[in-house]
Amino acid sequence: MSADPQSRDVEGTDTEGTDVEGTDAEGTDVEGTDDAAPAAVPLTAPRDGLPPVIDTSTALVKYADALAAGSGPVAVDAERASGYRYGQRAYLVQLRREGAGTGLVDPVPLPDLSVVQAAIADTEWVLHAANQDLPSLAEIGLVPARLFDTELAARLAGLPRVGLGAVVESLLGYSLEKGHSAADWSTRPLPEDWLVYAALDVEVLVDLRDALAQILAEQGKTEWARQEFEAILAAGPPAPKADPWRRTSGMHGLRSRRQLGMLRSLWQTRDELARRRDVAPGRVLPDAAMVSAVQADPTTENALLELPVFRGRANRKLVSTWFGALARGRALPETELPLHSRPGDGPPPVNRWADRDPAAAARLKAARASLAELSTRWSVPVENVLSPDLVRRLMWTPPSPATPEAVAEVLRAGGARPWQVELTCDLLTEAIAAG
Structure with a gap:
C-alpha cells in the first residue's frame, strides 16, 4: 500500500478466516524470538x-x-449471501482505481452496471480468487478483458498461505482481521462495519498485485501467470453442473440405485422450494437430513416425522412434500433409476485401480x-502444476503409442496451459512407459 502505515488502520478478514495475530506468514508463533518480523x-x-453506498443511477x-478518468488497474470484489x-x-x-477512489455499488437497485463496464472494459482488473466472483459479476454486466488474480498469483509464487x-500480511505488512465474509450480504441496510470490511478488501489489491508481479518476475513465472489468467477469462462462466x-x-452412504433415485427426487423438490x-x-x-430420510425409507408421513430434523415446526409443515418426493423416487421404474456414476465421469476411484488395472x-x-x-522444485502446489483429474484420466487411458507428442496433445485437449505441457509432458510420458 502506498499510504503511511502509521497514518491509518483497517479492519477486514483473511478470506480463509485465518487468525493471523501473533503469527508469521506460515502461521508459526513468532512471539519472543529475537529475529521476529515487525508486527503487522x-x-x-x-x-x-468510508464512501457512501452507490444506490442511484446518478x-x-x-x-x-471517475473510473474512466482514473489510472492503472482497477481492484474489483463482490460480496454474496452464500449460505443464506x-x-x-x-x-x-x-471497486477502486487510482484517481477514482473506492466505490461501493449496491446492485440490488442497480442490476445493470454496463456504465461501469464501459468505463473499465479495457483496464486490467485485479481480483482475489477470481473464479469465485466472476460468475456473479457477469450476471450484472461486469466482465473483464484483462485479469490479475492475486490468489492464483500467490499460488504460483509458492506462498505457503494464499x-x-x-498474503497481505506476508507481502504488505498489514493485518486484515476476521470480518464478515460469511455474512448475509442481502441484509439492508448494510451495517457500517460490514461496509468498512468491504472497502478494505479492494484497498489492498493493487498494491498486492504489484508485489506479486515482482515476485513472479524474479522467479521467471510471469508468463505462467499470464497464461493462467487468460485461461480463466477464456473459460467464461461455468456451465451448469450435470446432475448437481x-x-x-x-451420499456415499447410499448403496442402491433405488436410494439414489429417492435422493434425486428429494433434492429436486428441495431445490425448487429453495x-x-x-x-x-x-x-x-440439510443434506444430512435428506440422506437420513433415504436410508430410513419411511413408509408413512408419521415415520418420516420420527427422524430428528423432520420434527421441527418448519419441516412438519412440509412433511407431505418431503414424503411425496421420497415416494416418487421409490416408485421409479428400474430403467429410470440413476446409475452409480454418469457415463463419461472418468476413471474409477483411485483406491480401486490396483485391483481393476494394476x-x-x-x-x-x-x-x-x-x-x-x-x-x-518450482514451489508451486501440485494441483497448480497440472490438474489432478487430467493426470488420472491420462494414466487410466493413455494414448497409444504414448509418444511425447501424443501425451502433449492429450494435455492440451484437457485444458493444460502451454507452460504446464512443457513442464510435465516428458515426465508423464516416462510414467506411462513405467507402467
Whole structure:
C-alpha cells in the first residue's frame, strides 16, 4: 500500500478466516524470538474514509466517469449471501482505481452496471480468487478483458498461505482481521462495519498485485501467470453442473440405485422450494437430513416425522412434500433409476485401480511422484502444476503409442496451459512407459 502505515488502520478478514495475530506468514508463533518480523499493522479504516453506498443511477454514472478518468488497474470484489440466499448473486460490488477512489455499488437497485463496464472494459482488473466472483459479476454486466488474480498469483509464487489476509500480511505488512465474509450480504441496510470490511478488501489489491508481479518476475513465472489468467477469462462462466444432486454431502452412504433415485427426487423438490423462496437449499433441508430420510425409507408421513430434523415446526409443515418426493423416487421404474456414476465421469476411484488395472495404478504412482518432485522444485502446489483429474484420466487411458507428442496433445485437449505441457509432458510420458 502506498499510504503511511502509521497514518491509518483497517479492519477486514483473511478470506480463509485465518487468525493471523501473533503469527508469521506460515502461521508459526513468532512471539519472543529475537529475529521476529515487525508486527503487522492492523487496518481498521479506509484511507480516504468510508464512501457512501452507490444506490442511484446518478451516483453510479458519476462514479463510472471517475473510473474512466482514473489510472492503472482497477481492484474489483463482490460480496454474496452464500449460505443464506439461493444462487450466487452479488449483493455488493466494490471497486477502486487510482484517481477514482473506492466505490461501493449496491446492485440490488442497480442490476445493470454496463456504465461501469464501459468505463473499465479495457483496464486490467485485479481480483482475489477470481473464479469465485466472476460468475456473479457477469450476471450484472461486469466482465473483464484483462485479469490479475492475486490468489492464483500467490499460488504460483509458492506462498505457503494464499488467503487474502495471509498474503497481505506476508507481502504488505498489514493485518486484515476476521470480518464478515460469511455474512448475509442481502441484509439492508448494510451495517457500517460490514461496509468498512468491504472497502478494505479492494484497498489492498493493487498494491498486492504489484508485489506479486515482482515476485513472479524474479522467479521467471510471469508468463505462467499470464497464461493462467487468460485461461480463466477464456473459460467464461461455468456451465451448469450435470446432475448437481450428486454433490449431496454424505451420499456415499447410499448403496442402491433405488436410494439414489429417492435422493434425486428429494433434492429436486428441495431445490425448487429453495429457488421459489430465494433461500439457500441447506436452510430448507440439510443434506444430512435428506440422506437420513433415504436410508430410513419411511413408509408413512408419521415415520418420516420420527427422524430428528423432520420434527421441527418448519419441516412438519412440509412433511407431505418431503414424503411425496421420497415416494416418487421409490416408485421409479428400474430403467429410470440413476446409475452409480454418469457415463463419461472418468476413471474409477483411485483406491480401486490396483485391483481393476494394476498397470494403470503403477503409472499413476509414478506420475504422482514425478509431479510432487516438480512441485517442490518450482514451489508451486501440485494441483497448480497440472490438474489432478487430467493426470488420472491420462494414466487410466493413455494414448497409444504414448509418444511425447501424443501425451502433449492429450494435455492440451484437457485444458493444460502451454507452460504446464512443457513442464510435465516428458515426465508423464516416462510414467506411462513405467507402467
